[in-house]
Amino acid sequence: MGVVSKKPGRSWGRLGKRGWGKASHALIHLVLLSAAMLFLFPLLWMVSTSLKPIAETMKIPPVWLYWPPQFKNFWDAVNYIPFLRYTLNTLIVCSLAIIGTVSSCSLVAYGFSRIKWPGRDIFFVVTLATMMIPFPVIMVPLYAVFRELGWIGSLKPLWAPAFFGSAFNIFLLRQFFLGIPNDLSDAARIDGCNELVIFWRIILPLCKPVLAVVTLFTFIYHWNDFLAPLIFLTKQETFTLSLGLQFYQSQHGGTQWHMLMAASVLVVAPVIVLFFFTQRTFIKGIALTGIKG
Amino acid sequence: MTLRQKRELFYGLLFVSPWIMGMLMFVLYPVLASLYYSFCYYSVLSEPKFIGLGNYFDLFTDSVFWGSVLNTFYYAVFALPLGIAISVTLAMLLTVKVRGVTIYRTIFFLPSLLPVVALAILWLWIFNGEYGVLNFALSKLGIEGPNWLAEKNWAMPALIIMSFWGVGHMVVIYLASLQDVPQVLYEAAELDGASWWHKARHITLPMISPVIYFNLIMGIIGTLQIFAQPYIMTGGGPARATLFYTMYLYDNGFRYLRMGYASAMAWILFIIILLLTLVATRISRKYIYYEGG
Amino acid sequence: MKPKQQAAKNNLRNLWIVPFLGFGLLFTGCGGDTPVADGPVTVQYWEKWTGFEGEAMVAVVDRFNTIQNDIFVELTTVSQIDRKVLVATAGGDPPDIAGLFSFNVYNYAELNALMPLDDFIKQAGIKAEDYIPAYWRLCLAAGKVYALPTTPASIGLHWNKRMFREAGLDPERPPRTIEELDYYAKKLTVRDEVGKIVQVGFLPIWPGWWNWAWGLFFGGELWDGGDTVTPDDSRNIIAYEWVQKYSRGYGLKELQTFRSGFGNFSSPQNPFLSEQVAMVLQGVWMYNFIDMYAPDLEWGAAPFPTSSSDLYGTSICEADVLVIPSGSRHPREAFEFIKYVNTQAGMELLCMGQRKHTPLRKVSKEFLEQHPNPYIEMFIELAKNPNAKRSLAIGIWNEYDDEMRVAFDRIWLQEGTAAEILGTAKRRLQKSYDRELRRKARLLKDN
Structure with missing residues (x-):
């Protein structure tokens, strides 16, 4: 699959060039716009609610723009729970998990694709099979493993396993590595470079877009992960945001809507910006990995 | 073994070694341990006691277990195919309309970036029977909406509807793979005067069918493990109408402290996923088009 | 732990570094052990409260x-404390003190997650007679004291x-029997011109915190104290038939619509505070919500009505408790704090702050006089009443509670008669309990 040589065509819009009346084009516009509105709704509502006093949050008909906007909700929200602590924890988990995943998975994927050794392919199939193991299967004994390692109560259970690779990302990277022509590394081998040097000097620089994909997938996974923190984090001060946001719901079942939404806006804003500006790389990366299997 | 082969084996194993460690510690050991626990009476705080097939026998006569299986399938049967259809449609529409693709792409991806807890609580409000915005919108159309999450027959559809907001990552993956479809195919088809539908049906869909298959498999694995949203939104209610497999497993393991029972459940889930994946692979083999294959 | 096991554990602990050494990366694990320092012993204390109760x-x-x-006590607020403490204890890193619920x-x-306190208590001179019996018994399990x-x-x-007055009822006379309650509830229910419910007298489903308990007010029992669980006790069936009468009488759909307009419990939109519901079964803490969100509300508190007069005064008495989880590093110091909280001064400081009554038999006059809740003595009387009930001291309680919640939902949704649905619950719970007993017996035999 010669994915590398293929230029991402900007012209696929031509799909609709001929045989298309203006009407159908307008229709597509309409469908896309309304879908976009629907998908935007949760975020818009989040922002809108974050600027209201709590008494206004449940009004019917809904008020979209409350005047004056309650910017102090943001301040309150940050002070209502240890917001900075949780953000920091989440960032620690996400960044360590990303570092771990990127470094370990690229090494392992290299071993699975660029070096021929007996048993490699069988082992790779086994690796693929592990993707089918649902988390609950291993959740309980995994707990025991972390307990034996003395990790319970710390953030380690959330990020340390990333340093040992994960099947999905290994798979993505291997697909990409397979597409890189062998001449490059063969030439280096003749020059006497060892595999580590080839990996570091030749292969890694080529796969930045794919690493971007792995990074984003890893980030989103850990950013939103709820079940693992729920089970493995026991101390309040180690909570991540996905867990900590629950504190805006009180013991008695009340929710501090305005604060929850303000906190969520704070949480999500940087991520949106990040995605918006990196998506081109990201899309390219996905296309290059050729998830096509 | 020649020197070269030895060297390759050494490097191969060296590169793969993090994953060998990871798989042993975080996959293989937990998987085998949970298999053992599933034959035990095990309360986490005390040593596991072997009881043979007791847990499995108990499971087969546990009506709540079967209820959770049915609920999970009910959800998956609707959420997964519809989600795939929606994301393929959106991606294909986006290839027609070129302008603003970056923005659309971001918008469709947005809900996947929002914190799970905040999103779940937001949906609680959207689905509220009295002051929820969904019923408000429906009342504008002259429809009296149900009390979504409070009614046994509507709670599950509500969760299914909600799942459509999470298709963003699939849209992005499809978009990326659509870039890969060779333009010549469309140009040739246009010369033959093929309609948009024709091109979609006979070029686009076959060309991205491996990606659809990939998403289907990933979807099966993910959907059958749904946990966070119902856990936060309904807690399994009303009257266990939204009690999902993983939730009942979690209850048994961490609330009733029957880890052995929970492990047996986990293993059954693993087998279900494995079988479904095999079936999906069997069926889709007929429809998947592999480039050059 | 045996030395061999410890060594094996250490090996395992270090094993995970191996692949990194292969790449020449230095990766040191951060040790979890805190160094011993001079000065006061720090005691870790996890508590569930937030807000003024936390203060x-x-x-x-x-x-x-x-x-x-x-001793220095370090307080940490922990949500879902019961689960977290259990997980931390199983994980070998529990707090020294935890504030659990009595249930x-x-x-x-039973799961060996708690340290028995009997020796400490004997040394400290704390006696059962110091406490109101309904609260003392919450701390016991298998003849030992595990909490205070x-x-x-x-x-x-x-x-x-005010709503009573408006409905033409005597505002100073709450209902005492179930019939009276039903009659009052009917009179207090108001529909608008199109028949939509805008106010109800009483709604068993709201807020739904004691769905397992309705039988108690009819003299029902949930367990015989031995091998049999009895959710389908004939008096329980009568109780849940009574519950179902409400959902039938007012119309399930109408009530659902009415109910989905309720605000959060902890908000001015709490339907009791916003005068949408005239009567509710609630705890001594309800006063705090009234004070916070609806200080002008005219309200009263009394024993909940019962099916017969000899049951009048039936209540559920639960408490927050302090325990020392197994594996606590400083149990002796931890108990010093628990002991302090259980002195009359410490207890009254805490209970006044949380505006509850104290579990101690001895109460200072100032405590009662200064207590802001005008009905505080009534709540103390409820606790002293021989009809004071509790959740069950049974290993499968969590499951029991869940099962009764589901049964209640099903009864409310009219999926069958109370007898049928409670019968199903009974079958499930009995099976589970039998299994529990069987395994416990087997464990005893093996050991």
């Missing part, structure tokens, strides 16, 4: 930390006097 506990902790210099005590003690109470609570009927 009341902070005040007690601060007081304790200032009156002596040997956790039996189960946790902090803030207790009994529950009773709260009613809205």
Whole structure:
């Protein structure tokens, strides 16, 4: 699959060039716009609610723009729970998990694709099979493993396993590595470079877009992960945001809507910006990995 | 073994070694341990006691277990195919309309970036029977909406509807793979005067069918493990109408402290996923088009 | 732990570094052990409270930390505390003290998650007679003491006097029997011109905190204390038939619509506070919500109505308790704090702060006089009443509670008769309980 040589065509819009009346084009516009509105709704509502006093949050008909906007909700929200602590924890988990995943998975994927050794392919199939193991299967004994390692109560259970690779990302990277022509590394081998040097000097620089994909997938996974923190984090001060946001719901079942939404806006804003500006790389990366299997 | 082969084996194993460690510690050991626990009476705080097939026998006569299986399938049967259809449609529409693709792409991806807890609580409000915005919108159309999450027959559809907001990552993956479809195919088809539908049906869909298959498999694995949203939104209610497999497993393991029972459940889930994946692979083999294959 | 096991554990602990050494990366694990330092012993204390209830506990902790210099109590707020404590205990890193709910005590003690306190208690001179019996018994399991109470609570009927007056009822006379309750509820229910419910007298489903308990007010029992669980006790069936009468009588759909307009419990939109519901079964803490969100509400509190007069005064008495989880590093110091909280001064400081009554038999006059809740003595009487009930001291309680919640939902949704649905619950729970007993017996035999 010669994915590398293929230029991402900007012209696929031509799909609709001929045989298309203006009407159908307008229709597509309409469908896309309304879908976009629907998908935007949760975020818009989040922002809108974050600027209201709590008494206004449940009004019917809904008020979209409350005047004056309650910017102090943001301040309150940050002070209502240890917001900075949780953000920091989440960032620690996400960044360590990303570092771990990127470094370990690229090494392992290299071993699975660029070096021929007996048993490699069988082992790779086994690796693929592990993707089918649902988390609950291993959740309980995994707990025991972390307990034996003395990790319970710390953030380690959330990020340390990333340093040992994960099947999905290994798979993505291997697909990409397979597409890189062998001449490059063969030439280096003749020059006497060892595999580590080839990996570091030749292969890694080529796969930045794919690493971007792995990074984003890893980030989103850990950013939103709820079940693992729920089970493995026991101390309040180690909570991540996905867990900590629950504190805006009180013991008695009340929710501090305005604060929850303000906190969520704070949480999500940087991520949106990040995605918006990196998506081109990201899309390219996905296309290059050729998830096509 | 020649020197070269030895060297390759050494490097191969060296590169793969993090994953060998990871798989042993975080996959293989937990998987085998949970298999053992599933034959035990095990309360986490005390040593596991072997009881043979007791847990499995108990499971087969546990009506709540079967209820959770049915609920999970009910959800998956609707959420997964519809989600795939929606994301393929959106991606294909986006290839027609070129302008603003970056923005659309971001918008469709947005809900996947929002914190799970905040999103779940937001949906609680959207689905509220009295002051929820969904019923408000429906009342504008002259429809009296149900009390979504409070009614046994509507709670599950509500969760299914909600799942459509999470298709963003699939849209992005499809978009990326659509870039890969060779333009010549469309140009040739246009010369033959093929309609948009024709091109979609006979070029686009076959060309991205491996990606659809990939998403289907990933979807099966993910959907059958749904946990966070119902856990936060309904807690399994009303009257266990939204009690999902993983939730009942979690209850048994961490609330009733029957880890052995929970492990047996986990293993059954693993087998279900494995079988479904095999079936999906069997069926889709007929429809998947592999480039050059 | 045996030395061999410890060594194996250490090996495992270091094993995970191996692949990184292969790449020449230095990766040191951060040790979890805290070095021993001079000065006061720091005791880790996890508590569930937030808001003013949390502040009341902070005040007690601060007081304790200032009156002596040997022990420093570090308070951490923890949500879903029961699960977290269990997980941390299983994980070998529990806090030294934990503030659990009394209904956790039996189960946790049975699982060896708690340290028995008998020796400490004997040394400290604390006696069973110091406590109101309904609260003392919450701390026991298998004849040992595993906890000491902090803030207790009994529950009773709260009613809205203004709404009573408006409906032509005597605002000073709450219903005493179930028939009266039904009659009052009917009179207090108001529909608008199109028949939509805008106000109800009483709604068993709201807020739904004691769905397992309705049988108690009809003299029903949930367990015979031995091998048999009895959710389908004939008096329980009568009780849940009564519950179902409400969903049938007012119309399920109408009530659902009405109910989905309710605001959060902890908000001015709480339907009792916003005068949408005239009577509710609630705990001694209800006063705090009234004070916070609807200070002008005219309200009263009384024992919840019962099916017969000999049952009048039936209540559920539960308490927050302090326990020392197994594996606590400083049990002796931890108990010093628990002991302080259980002195009359410490307890009254805490309970006044949380505006509850104290579990101690001895109460100072000032406590009663200064207590802001006008009905505080009524709640104390409920706790002293021989009809004071509790959740079950049974290993499968969590499951029992869940099952009754589901049964209640199904009864409310009219999926069958109360007898059928409770029968199903009974079958499931009995099976589970039998299994539990069987395994416990087997474990005993093996050991």
